[in-house]
Amino acid sequence: MSAALKHIVVAGGGVAGMEAAGALAEMGHRVSLVEKEKNPGGHLLQWHALFPDHRPADEVKHYLNKRIRNESITLYTGTGVEKIKHHGHEVVVTLSDGTLINADAAIIATGFDLFDARRKEEYGYGIYDNVITSAELEEMFNAGKVTTADGRIPSRVGIVHCVGSRDEKVNNNHCSKVCCVTAVKQAIEIRKQLPGSEVFCFYMDMRMYGPYYEELYRESQEVYNVNYIRGKVSEASVNINNRLVIKVEDTLAGRPLKMELDMMVLMVGMEMSKPGTLLAEASGLKRGINRFFETADHHYGNNLSNVRGVFYAGTCTAPMNITDTISHARAAVAETVRYINSR
Amino acid sequence: MSESSANKFGFTINPSRLINYDTSDRKVRDYVTMKEPSFRLCFACGGCTATCTAGQYTSFNLRRMNTYIRRGEITPLIEEVTRCMLCGKCLLVCPRGVNTRNVVAVASEAIRKLERNEL
Numbered sequence: 001m002s003a004a005l006k007h008i009v010v011a012g013g014g015v016a017g018m019e020a021a022g023a024l025a026e027m028g029h030r031v032s033l034v035e036k037e038k039n040p041g042g043h044l045l046q047w048h049a050l051f052p053d054h055r056p057a058d059e060v061k062h063y064l065n066k067r068i069r070n071e072s073i074t075l076y077t078g079t080g081v082e083k084i085k086h087h088g089h090e091v092v093v094t095l096s097d098g099t100l101i102n103a104d105a106a107i108i109a110t111g112f113d114l115f116d117a118r119r120k121e122e123y124g125y126g127i128y129d130n131v132i133t134s135a136e137l138e139e140m141f142n143a144g145k146v147t148t149a150d151g152r153i154p155s156r157v158g159i160v161h162c163v164g165s166r167d168e169k170v171n172n173n174h175c176s177k178v179c180c181v182t183a184v185k186q187a188i189e190i191r192k193q194l195p196g197s198e199v200f201c202f203y204m205d206m207r208m209y210g211p212y213y214e215e216l217y218r219e220s221q222e223v224y225n226v227n228y229i230r231g232k233v234s235e236a237s238v239n240i241n242n243r244l245v246i247k248v249e250d251t252l253a254g255r256p257l258k259m260e261l262d263m264m265v266l267m268v269g270m271e272m273s274k275p276g277t278l279l280a281e282a283s284g285l286k287r288g289i290n291r292f293f294e295t296a297d298h299h300y301g302n303n304l305s306n307v308r309g310v311f312y313a314g315t316c317t318a319p320m321n322i323t324d325t326i327s328h329a330r331a332a333v334a335e336t337v338r339y340i341n342s343r
Numbered sequence: 344m345s346e347s348s349a350n351k352f353g354f355t356i357n358p359s360r361l362i363n364y365d366t367s368d369r370k371v372r373d374y375v376t377m378k379e380p381s382f383r384l385c386f387a388c389g390g391c392t393a394t395c396t397a398g399q400y401t402s403f404n405l406r407r408m409n410t411y412i413r414r415g416e417i418t419p420l421i422e423e424v425t426r427c428m429l430c431g432k433c434l435l436v437c438p439r440g441v442n443t444r445n446v447v448a449v450a451s452e453a454i455r456k457l458e459r460n461e462l
Contacts (some may be wrong), residue, residue, distance in 0.1 A: 122436070166386075168440035204388045232388035234436045249389025254407055256398050 005030065006340050007103040009093045011081035011279070014042020015064065015322055016314025019329035022067030028117045029251065031073045032093075032101055036080035036275060040068065042111055048141035050322065051178075051185040052212040062323060073151065080275045083282040084108070089343060091309045094282075105336050106342075108285075109303070109313040109329065115164025115172070115268040122235040123266060124162065125138050130154075130244055130263045131236065133163075134182055137190075137265050146193050146263075154197060154262035157190055158246060160233050161203040165269030171250055174290045176269030176319040179264035180207045183267050184220050191224040195268035200227045200259070204246055210321060229257065236264060270319040283307065293317050303332040364377060367415030370462040374453040375412055375446060382446050384439040385409045391433035391443050401426045405433055412450060417457070424451045 006029045010021045013035030019032040034317050039045065041064070047057040068075065074150065076095065083094040084106050093101040117133050119123035125131045129149035132140075140146045164178040186314055187199045208214040208230070217260040231248040239245050243260045250257040272291040280287050286306045288294040293316050296304035303311050313332035314325040375382050379425055392398050401442040403426035411420040427447070433443040456462045 135352035162438075167438040169436075169438060204386065230389075231393060232390040232436075232438060234390045234393035247393045249404075249406060251392075251406060252385060252387040253402055256393050256395065 005186045007032070008104070008336060008340075009034065009084075009091070009101050009106040010083070010109055010313075011084070011093070011106060012039030012042070012109035012111055012314075013037075013068075013075070013077070014109060014111045014314065014315070015044055015060075015325045016111065016316075016329040016332075017042075017107070018064040019326045020107050020109055020313045020333050021073050022064070022070065023330055023333040024336070025068075025072040025331075029072065029337075031070075032076060032103065033073055034076045034079060034081050034093075034095060035181060036078070036096070040064075040075065040077070043114070043135075044322070046135050046138055046142075048138045049185070049189065051069060051181045052210065052216045054189070056187065073280075077203075081110070083279065084285075084307070085283060086308045086310065099301075104340050105309045105311065106187055107313050107329075107332050107336055108276070108279065108316055109302045109332075110273050110275040110279060110316045112270040112292075112315040112319065113273045115170070115176075115271055117163055117268050119170050120167075120266070121164055123160065123233070123264070124236045124238075125245075125266060128236065128238050128244060129265075129318045130261075131266065131270045132263065133266050134179070134186060134272050135268065137186055141186075141189055141193075144193075146190060148262055150231055150281070152262070153194060156259075156261050156263075157200070158233075158244075158259065158264045159187055159199065160262040160264060161201065161266065161267050162232065163266040163268050164206065164271070171270065172271065172290075175207065177207065177209065178319060178321050179267035179269055180205075181210065181213045181216065181321075182225070183265075184213075184217050185207075186265065188220050188224050189228040190214070191220075193339045198227065200229055200261075202229050202231060203244075204230070204232055204235050204257045210323070231257070270315060273316065276316050283310070285310065289319070303328065303335045309339065311339075362414050362416060364414065368417055368457075369413075369415035370414060371417060371420065371450065371453040371457060372412050374456070374462060375449050378449040378452075379442055381439075381441045381446045382409070382412070384441050386439055388438060390436040390438060394432045394436050395427050396430050396432060397428050403427060405447070408450070409446065413444075417454070420450065421454055424454060 009032045021031045079097040233248045286294040313329040357388045397403040408423045431444045
């Protein structure tokens with residue numbers, strides 16, 4: 001059977017979905033790319049610059065937009081994927097607006113949700129004005145203005161690692177992988193924009209797992225004087241001068257430490273997305289103990305689901321950076337094409 | 344030369360600061376681990392110590408105490424366990440879900456047993 005003119009539904013138009021759709025279209029397949037938001041792009045749309053080289057996020061957005069500019073791709077926006085069932089030789093995909101799409105295969109690329117920082121009550125997100133998330137700091141970078149809620153230039157900024165990751169109290173034992181290097185990148189950006197400021201990262205372990213991450217960490221110390229304190233922040237409050245006060249153990253000094261901050265940035269982790277969860281439940285797709293989609297094999301079946309004709313791409317299976325997400329999406333395409341050709 | 348005669352010459356012999364893992368006594372660790380298995384989960388983030396009521400004013404440090412237990416460093420441990428007031432605030436922050444308060448209780452129990460040669 002010819003591999004040409006097959007129809008594949010890609011659920012989710014973030015980095016993984018856009019790359020998968022583009023790669024399939026390039027091979028001559030017909031693709032229905034379904035994105036729940038008004039525009040494709042996913043979380044990348046919020047991001048200003050990327051680690052480890054500070055390249056503008058726009059460059060990757062531009063690449064992905066060009067990737068899906070293909071006559072073989074039909075883009076559905078403002079509607080999610082509710083259910084995928086294997087039926088005969090096909091998969092039947094139900095969109096949230098009721099549309100049914102019959103296709104040869106489906107790739108799930110429903111991505112992740114950022115951890116809702118309100119669930120770590122002790123950090124005061126949503127209570128204190130100057131407690132913000134890493135994503136909100138990116139928006140400030142986009143606007144070219146890093147200020148406190150009342151418009152002042154912060155003289156001291158604290159960055160808290162592992163918010164919603166590696167934390168049994170919020171039912172997330174997994175590491176979100178990218179937050180450590182995001183913290184380092186954002187610390188440098190703050191120091192570049194506000195050379196008079198002091199920046200402190202509060203970490204438990206520095207997980208610089210990717211190429212040039214460790215170098216970025218080193219650069220943050222050598223060139224930008226970013227400070228690192230090893231300890232998990234236990235609580236934040238506000239004093240009479242409306243400054244944040246945090247408590248942490250400086251574990252390397254072996255003593256509790258108190259510090260006033262003008263702004264605290266929470267490195268929110270990645271969780272299985274809500275639409276992904278509903279899709280899993282409706283479609284009988286297995287999930288792991290970390291609640292992400294469970295792949296058929298961690299080592300050699302990392303794009304395969306437990307439903308015939310349904311494949312996974314990107315962070316719907318586990319936290320990943322953009323590089324790994326794009327590679328994972330390309331691997332999902334290879335598995336999908338192999339499946340279609342072998343039927 | 345005995346220690347007392349060394350003192351006459353203005354010298355003292357310092358006790359070794361080495362953690363000698365081969366001669367230290369890990370019976371307390373084994374007892375604590377058996378009675379409170381969550382003890383093994385500590386990854387030394389210091390959240391407990393940051394929030395500790397006793398630690399603001401005394402040298403009590405639960406994170407360090409856990410390390411003493413793990414390494415079999417009994418002498419500093421004996422002093423450390425008496426400082427905890429068992430308020431349990433540390434329980435509320437521990438990201439690994441260690442039953443921290445019970446670790447202190449079980450560690451004191453282990454020390455009492457050790458002193459009576461019951462471990």
